[in-house]
Amino acid sequence: TWIITCFCLQLLLLNPLVKAQSSCGNPVTDDVNDIAKLVGNLPNDYMITLKYVPKMDSLPNHCWLHLMVPEFSRSLHNLLQKFSDISDMSDVLSNYSIINNLTRIINDLMACLAFDKNKDFVKENGHLYEEGRFIPEDFFRHFNSTIEVYKEFADTLDKNDCILPSTVETPEN
Amino acid sequence: TWIITCFCLQLLLLNPLVKAQSSCGNPVTDDVNDIAKLVGNLPNDYMITLKYVPKMDSLPNHCWLHLMVPEFSRSLHNLLQKFSDISDMSDVLSNYSIINNLTRIINDLMACLAFDKNKDFVKENGHLYEEGRFIPEDFFRHFNSTIEVYKEFADTLDKNDCILPSTVETPEN
Numbered sequence: 001t002w003i004i005t006c007f008c009l010q011l012l013l014l015n016p017l018v019k020a021q022s023s024c025g026n027p028v029t030d031d032v033n034d035i036a037k038l039v040g041n042l043p044n045d046y047m048i049t050l051k052y053v054p055k056m057d058s059l060p061n062h063c064w065l066h067l068m069v070p071e072f073s074r075s076l077h078n079l080l081q082k083f084s085d086i087s088d089m090s091d092v093l094s095n096y097s098i099i100n101n102l103t104r105i106i107n108d109l110m111a112c113l114a115f116d117k118n119k120d121f122v123k124e125n126g127h128l129y130e131e132g133r134f135i136p137e138d139f140f141r142h143f144n145s146t147i148e149v150y151k152e153f154a155d156t157l158d159k160n161d162c163i164l165p166s167t168v169e170t171p172e173n
Numbered sequence: 174t175w176i177i178t179c180f181c182l183q184l185l186l187l188n189p190l191v192k193a194q195s196s197c198g199n200p201v202t203d204d205v206n207d208i209a210k211l212v213g214n215l216p217n218d219y220m221i222t223l224k225y226v227p228k229m230d231s232l233p234n235h236c237w238l239h240l241m242v243p244e245f246s247r248s249l250h251n252l253l254q255k256f257s258d259i260s261d262m263s264d265v266l267s268n269y270s271i272i273n274n275l276t277r278i279i280n281d282l283m284a285c286l287a288f289d290k291n292k293d294f295v296k297e298n299g300h301l302y303e304e305g306r307f308i309p310e311d312f313f314r315h316f317n318s319t320i321e322v323y324k325e326f327a328d329t330l331d332k333n334d335c336i337l338p339s340t341v342e343t344p345e346n
Contacts (some may be wrong), residue, residue, distance in 0.1 A: 040257030041268050046219055084213030092210045092266040093259075 024154075027108030028147055031101035035140050038098045042136040050075045050139060052132040059128070062153040063162035066118045067125060068146050069110050075139070076103040102143070109150055114161075121162040197327075200281030201320055204274035208313050211271045215309040223248045223312060225305040232301070235326040236335035239291045240298060241319050242283050248312070249276045275316070282323055287334075294335040 051071045055064055080103055083096040134142065224244045228237055253276055256269040307315065 037259055037262050037267075040259040040262070041214070043215070043219055043252075043255040044257075045255060046216055079216075082216040082218060084217075086210055086213045089210050090265070092207070092214060092271075093263050093268075095214050 024112035026154075027105055027112055028151065029101070029105060031098070031105060032144070032147060034098045034101070035144065037093060038095060038102075039136045039140050041093055041095055044135060044137065046136060047133040048075060048079055048136060048139040050132045050134055050142070051129045052134075052142070053125075053128045054130070060162070061149050062156070063118075063121065065146065065149050065153065066113060066122055066162055067128065068142075069106060069113060069150075070122070071129075072143060072146060073103070073106045073110055076106055105147075106143075109147075112150075112154070118162050197285035199327075200278055200285055201324065202274070202278060204271070204278060205317070205320060207266065207271045207274065208317065210266070211268060211275075212309045212313050214268055217308060217310065219309060220306040221248060221252055221309060221312040223305045223307055223315070224302045225307075225315070226298075226301045227303070233335070234322050235329070236291075236294065238319065238322050238326065239286060239295055239335055240301065241315075242279060242286060242323075243295070244302075245316060245319060246276070246279045246283055249279055278320075279316075282320075285323075285327070291335050 051074075053059070053064060053067045055061070059067075076099060080096065080099045083094075083099065085096045085100075086092060086094050087097050224247075226232070226237060226240045228234070232240075249272060253269065253272045256267070256272065258269045258273075259267050260270055
C-alpha cells in the first residue's frame with residue numbers, strides 16, 4: 001500500500017506540470033502592437049543576431065515554427081540584456097519593457113508548442129540553421145511572421161507532429 | 174541719399190543676425206537630465222562614431238571646447254538619423270526626441286562659441302583629432318564633460334581666444 005500511495009502522490013505532484021504544458025491560452029497579447037515603436041526606438045543599423053531557418057517548400061510552416069521559436073526566444077533574451085530596466089522612469093518609451101514583454105510572449109508560445117514530441121525533429125534538422133544578423137526592421141518582420149504562423153496553426157499544433165520524409169527515411173535509433 | 178538709405182537698410186537687416194550671434198543665453202537646458210535614460214535605452218554595445226581630441230595639458234580646456242563641440246554636433250546629428258520620430262505614436266519620450274533635444278543644446282552652444290574668431294585655430298589643429306567609436310555610456314560621458322567645460326568657461330569665452338604657442342610659432346599666412 002505504501003508503494004501505491006507514493007505512486008499516487010507522484011501523479012498528483014506531476015499533474016499540474018503536465019496540465020501547464022498542454023493547456024494553452026492565447027500567448028499573443030496586445031504587446032505585439034508595440035513592435036513598431038520599438039523598431040523606431042532602436043538604431044536602424046544595429047545588428048541583432050538570430051540563428052535562422054529560411055522558409056522552404058519542403059518544410060511545413062508549423063515545423064518551421066518548431067525550429068524558429070526557440071531561436072527567437074534566445075535572441076530576444078540576449079537583446080534584453082543590452083538595455084537597462086528604466087521602468088521607474090515612466091516618462092520614456094522603455095525598450096527594455098517592450099522587449100521583456102515580447103520575450104514573455106515568445107516563451108509562452110514556446111510552452112504551447114509540444115516540444116517534447118518534436119525535439120528529435122529539431123535536433124535532426126540543425127543543419128538548416130544559418131547564422132544571421134538582422135537590422136531591427138528585418139528581425140521584427142521575421143518575428144511578426146513567426147507570430148502569424150503560430151496563430152494560423154495554434155489549434156492544430158497538438159495534432160500535427162513534425163516528421164519530414166527525409167527524417168523518416170533515415171532511422172537513427 | 175539713395176546710397177545712404179540702402180546702407181541703412183542693409184545694417185537694419187543684418188543687425189538681428191549679428192545680435193543672434195553675440196547674445197547668448199543659457200543653451201544648456203534641463204534636457205541634459207534625460208541623458209541617463211537615453212543611455213539605458215540604447216543597446217549597450219552600440220558604437221557611436223565621434224572624431225575626438227583627447228584632453229591634454231598643452232591644450233587649454235576652452236580651446237578643447239572649440240575642437241570638440243562641432244564634432245559632437247555632427248555625431249549627434251548622425252545618431253538622430255538612425256531613429257524614427259515616433260512622437261505621434263507615443264506620448265512618452267522616445268530616443269529620437271531626447272537626441273533631438275541634445276542636438277539643439279549642442280547647436281545652441283556652438284552658436285555661443287565665437288567660432289569666427291577661432292576657425293583658424295580649429296583648422297590648424299586638425300591633426301589632434303582621432304577617429305573614435307564609443308559605446309553610449311562613454312560617448313555621453315564625453316558629452317557631459319563637454320557641457321561641464323562649457324559651463325565653466327561660458328562667461329569668459331568671448332575674451333579668451335585660442336592661440337596656442339605652437340600655432341603662433343608657425344606662421345602659415
